[in-house]
Amino acid sequence: MSSKQGTGVWENNATQMSEFNVPDKNVPDFMYGTAWKEDRTAALTELAIRTGFRAIDTANQRKHYFEVGVGEGLAAAYRDGVVSRADLFLQTKFTYQRGQDHRLPYDPEASLSVQVAQSMSSSLEHLGTDYVDSYLLHGPSSLDEWADDDAEVWEAMCKERDDGRTRFLGVSNISLRQLEEMIESHAEVSAFVQNRCYARDGWDRDVRAFCKEREIIYQGFSLLTANKKVVSHPFILEIAERANATPAQVIFSFARTIGILPLTGTSSVEHMKEDLASFDLKLSAETVEQIESLAG
Numbered sequence: 001m002s003s004k005q006g007t008g009v010w011e012n013n014a015t016q017m018s019e020f021n022v023p024d025k026n027v028p029d030f031m032y033g034t035a036w037k038e039d040r041t042a043a044l045t046e047l048a049i050r051t052g053f054r055a056i057d058t059a060n061q062r063k064h065y066f067e068v069g070v071g072e073g074l075a076a077a078y079r080d081g082v083v084s085r086a087d088l089f090l091q092t093k094f095t096y097q098r099g100q101d102h103r104l105p106y107d108p109e110a111s112l113s114v115q116v117a118q119s120m121s122s123s124l125e126h127l128g129t130d131y132v133d134s135y136l137l138h139g140p141s142s143l144d145e146w147a148d149d150d151a152e153v154w155e156a157m158c159k160e161r162d163d164g165r166t167r168f169l170g171v172s173n174i175s176l177r178q179l180e181e182m183i184e185s186h187a188e189v190s191a192f193v194q195n196r197c198y199a200r201d202g203w204d205r206d207v208r209a210f211c212k213e214r215e216i217i218y219q220g221f222s223l224l225t226a227n228k229k230v231v232s233h234p235f236i237l238e239i240a241e242r243a244n245a246t247p248a249q250v251i252f253s254f255a256r257t258i259g260i261l262p263l264t265g266t267s268s269v270e271h272m273k274e275d276l277a278s279f280d281l282k283l284s285a286e287t288v289e290q291i292e293s294l295a296g
């Protein structure tokens with residue numbers, strides 16, 4: 001346990017009520033993200049699992065992720081009996097060519113539907129499994145609409161799910177308008193939305209509200225890095241001080257309380273422990289409201 005863990009009751013009148021129904025989709029309450037780790041990916045994935053993370057986020061996008069390394073980390077954890085495949089929630093993504101470098105996991109000349117199938121096959125091989133728990137569209141093909149390409153990709157992803165290669169589907173880097181258009185054009189509702197969460201946008205308030213109404217689990221990334229001013233705001237520092245917690249723990253606890261399933265991509269074992277322990281931190285309803293209104 002780090003110095004900021006296990007400090008008992010952290011605030012009075014605690015309302016640590018998560019608004020997303022995690023058991024429904026069997027999602028662990030913190031995700032470990034594997035972006036930007038290059039040749040440390042295997043060791044850090046293994047370390048995250050040994051430290052207690054049970055949900056791993058990656059992408060078949062070699063530019064930012066080393067999915068083969070994630071698979072190696074998983075294999076090491078299985079080999080030592082730390083976990084089995086069934087203990088883990090594995091999430092990966094399909095990324096359009098424009099989000100990739102030259103190291104593509106599919107034939108760029110093939111149709112988008114075929115690209116999805118090829119990317120999925122490659123992910124399963126990288127991860128040493130015959131199914132993932134969640135498969136995300138890394139981002140729609142344009143910034144302002146749910147386009148025909150996205151519709152084709154989504155239908156192909158639905159087929160992957162129907163064929164048993166993923167349990168759930170989701171979308172990432174998506175706006176409210178795109179979500180509305182997506183829901184209008186498909187029978188299938190996304191199980192997850194994964195977005196960068198800016199405090200200045202009320203922590204993605206509109207998209208979160210949309211998700212909540214439809215029981216879509218909202219995953220938030222860059223909670224610390226996109227909100228540096230909030231993380232170091234005197235109010236956050238004061239709560240952290242009073243609770244013998246770190247500002248990062250306050251942010252993660254806050255996020256979960258308002259229904260965000262947080263991601264962390266820390267490379268530090270101390271931060272991994274602190275992040276997981278943040279769920280012992282109870283914030284009052286009043287504190288949560290004040291944090292929510294800090295910026296936006």
Ligand SMILES: NC(=O)c1ccc[n+]([C@@H]2O[C@H](COP(=O)([O-])OP(=O)(O)OC[C@H]3O[C@@H](n4cnc5c(N)ncnc54)[C@H](OP(=O)(O)O)[C@@H]3O)[C@@H](O)[C@H]2O)c1
Nearest residue numbers: 033034035057172221222223248263264265266267268271
């Ligand atoms: N869908 C997408 O397009 C998308 C985009 C970006 C990220 N993601 C996913 O989200 C994951 C997380 O990415 P992120 O953007 O949130 O950033 P991150 O990789 O989690 O980076 C967090 C930064 O904050 C620092 N930090 C300081 N104290 C910390 C603490 N207690 N806990 C955690 N970090 C602490 C970390 O440094 P230390 O390493 O020293 O702790 C690190 O530099 C990625 O790995 C990826 O899986 C998805």
